[in-house]
Amino acid sequence: MPSVSHCVVTPEEAGQKLFQYLSRRLGKDVPKSLLMRLVRTGQVRVDGRRAKPFDRLRVGQTVRIPPVRLDEPEKPNDETQACDERLFLPILYQSNGVLAINKPAGLPVQPGTGWTDCVAARLAVMFPEAPFQPTPAHRLDRDTSGVLLAGTSYEGLRRLQEMFRFGGIGKDYLAVAKGRVDAPAHLVDALGKAGPVGRERVVVGAGKRAEAELMPLRPGKNFSLVLVRLLTGRTHQIRVQLASRGHPLLGDMKYGGGGGPLHLHAWRITLPEVTVSVLPDWEGDMAVSEDDLTPF
CATH class of the missing domain: 3.30.2350.10 (Pseudouridine synthase)
Structure with a gap:
């Protein structure tokens, strides 16, 4: 039989609303309506007192959580x-x-x-x-x-x-585009969704502003390795902006790049405190090395 738990709020958990904290502690399978009822009936308490679902928790506070019946997960062998x-x-x-x-x-x-x-x-x-x-x-x-x-x-x-919402993160992608891309470009479009539900496509036209910098790394007759620096973060942005200019990404069947694996890779993310990067595992003529990225 489950028993009452008394959980001390850790630094990692601090700042959450009580409702969020309970949802994470008890799991997503617990209905939201049940969580609300537990709080509003006083069965959940913070430092021994009644609390509201959207009160924010501080480090060191003790949350009383009553027993909640959940199916026991099968223990993996x-x-x-x-x-x-x-x-x-x-x-x-x-x-x-x-x-x-x-x-x-x-x-x-x-x-x-x-x-x-x-x-x-x-x-x-x-x-x-x-x-x-x-x-x-x-x-x-x-x-x-x-x-x-x-x-x-x-x-x-x-x-x-x-x-991510307001800026402050650098986002650099590597892609293999069809055709020869041999000149840098500043890409600006309005992107929106079109088509029936479940089969929507992103199209150039009315919609949200999408902005990126395009830099060729290894131009070729049939395929070009490019670096794209995103200045916004729209759905399918790189795929649509390049496809609309006659350079769909290799493997992008949705936007005209043919079958096979999609050659689009989030190479580098830059935060105020650190830059994190990793090369793609593409093989053969599409393989990327540090030498390709030396100028960047």
């Missing part, structure tokens, strides 16, 4: 655990509430229809005892690889999200 470890994501940087991992192509950031394996789920397996579950602070398309940032504390997550 050794074989399952070994499989989980093989799925761990490479860590590029971890400090001061920030975690950077190398996301492989083909892995979505969040679960969705038909997808349960994702970055968020793998982080939960990698950090089962973390006081604050590492949470992705932004998204990369499922088929885009490279640097992805997560917050390992509530304050770290909030800071990253604010920088």
